[in-house]
Amino acid sequence: xxxxxxxxxxxxxxxSFSQILLKKSSGKEYSSFIRQYLNALVICGYGMLGISxxxxxxxxxxxxxxQVVIIEPIGYVIVMFLSRFFFGEKITARKILGMVILxxxxxxxYIK
Amino acid sequence: MKKKVALKDILLLQLxxxxxxxxxxVGGFVGNSLNENGVMSVKxxxxxxxxxxxxxxxxxxxxxxxxxxxxxxxxANKAMTLLWSLMWSIVLFHEDVTLYKIxxxxxxxAGTIILNTDPSAAGENQNDAAKEEEK
Numbered sequence: 001x002x003x004x005x006x007x008x009x010x011x012x013x014x015x016s017f018s019q020i021l022l023k024k025s026s027g028k029e030y031s032s033f034i035r036q037y038l039n040a041l042v043i044c045g046y047g048m049l050g051i052s053x054x055x056x057x058x059x060x061x062x063x064x065x066x067q068v069v070i071i072e073p074i075g076y077v078i079v080m081f082l083s084r085f086f087f088g089e090k091i092t093a094r095k096i097l098g099m100v101i102l103x104x105x106x107x108x109x110y111i112k
Numbered sequence: 113m114k115k116k117v118a119l120k121d122i123l124l125l126q127l128x129x130x131x132x133x134x135x136x137x138v139g140g141f142v143g144n145s146l147n148e149n150g151v152m153s154v155k156x157x158x159x160x161x162x163x164x165x166x167x168x169x170x171x172x173x174x175x176x177x178x179x180x181x182x183x184x185x186x187x188a189n190k191a192m193t194l195l196w197s198l199m200w201s202i203v204l205f206h207e208d209v210t211l212y213k214i215x216x217x218x219x220x221x222a223g224t225i226i227l228n229t230d231p232s233a234a235g236e237n238q239n240d241a242a243k244e245e246e247k
Binding site: 022023026027036037042046049050053056057058059060061062064065066068069070072073076077079080092094095097098099100101102103104105106107108109110111112 | 144220
């Protein structure tokens with residue numbers, strides 16, 4: 001089971017990077033509606049999201065449905081650290097508190 | 113500077129969240145089919161295709177919405193996915209729901225909202241400021 005858990009976390013790391021790319025893209029001005037979707041950031045972003053989707057499918061085959069879904073919010077924690085790095089967003093005490101509650105919640109969920 | 117969030121936008125956000133939870137359900141079915149039928153089965157590939165379609169609909173909606181909201185508001189709404197999923201896990205996957213699981217889900221939702229709604233962080237404004245600096 002721990003193999004699938006580790007895989008689910010890796011999937012979330014990939015998905016988090018994709019969110020950063022998409023956010024970078026959404027902050028830009030594009031010349032047309034189509035350009036909003038057909039640009040390198042969006043295509044890479046959704047490509048990575050696709051890879052994380054395939055990883056999730058493998059996880060679903062080895063874990064219960066809810067055991068995979070509950071791992072996904074780890075992405076918020078990863079995005080928090082990536083946002084600090086890429087956008088200079090501060091990691092505040094409140095964010096750390098949220099992270100601790102979130103991660104504790106996952107552990108509580110896995111107790112059974 | 114705070115933008116007013118229209119009710120229509122919040123509903124659209126919840127629609128996107130609902131679609132996203134359906135995407136995880138289809139993913140769950142793909143996983144089950146992977147176990148029962150293997151990769152090269154019509155059912156597995158068909159469901160995977162369906163998952164991509166659902167993800168595509170979600171993606172277009174989400175891409176439109178995240179430009180309109182602070183990422184924090186978008187993610188706080190996305191925390192609702194877990195409640196949808198908890199319901200699907202009972203109704204569609206017949207998984208056991210224990211008190212630990214319910215408390216865990218509530219904690220994860222609370223943690224997600226606390227993490228993503230920091231008033232002092234105001235991510236968007238900082239981003240704008242950072243962009244101005246880059247220029």
